[in-house]
Amino acid sequence: MRPNLIEEDYGWYIAVEPDSGDYFIDANKMMAHQKANDKHLNSIHCVFCLNETGATGRI
Template identity: 35%
Template sequence: MTQLSHPRRTRILPASILATEEARHRQEQRDALAMRCRAIFERLRPTLLETHYNWHIAIDPETEHYLIDQTLLGITQKIRDAYGNTNEVKLTIFRLNDTGTCGRL
C-alpha cells in the first residue's frame, strides 16, 4: 500500500500572539455577553418556541432587540442588513429549541 504524502502547509498570515492577560480579558468579555444574552433568550424562548421551533435567534443585549430566521445563513444576512459590516456588533445567536444550542457540542 502506498502512503500519500501531504505537502507542508504554511500560514498565510503570522500567528497571532496575544498576551495571556489580554486573552483572558477577551474571554471574560465574551462570557459576560453570553450570560446577558442567555437571560434575554430564556425570557423570550417560551413565547417563540411554539411558533418558531428550531429557528435561529440573534439577540442584542444592549437593546434587547432580536432577529429570527429559519436558517443560520438567513440570520447572518439579517444581522448584516440590520447592523452593517461593522466589527462592533455584539450579538449572540441561539437556536429556539429545548437547549438553545445551534449545533452538536
C-alpha cells in the same frame, strides 16, 4: 417570551443584539445572522437555536 418563540418557531434561529434588545428570527442560521448585521452593522450579537438547549447537534 422564550416559550412563545419556541412554540411558534421551534428549530429556527434567533440572533440577539444585546445592547438594543433587538432580535431577528429565521429558519436559516446565516440569514438570522445577516438580518442582525444589516440593522446593527458594528455590533456583536449572538445566534441561538429556538429549542430547549439553544444549540443544535452534540459536542
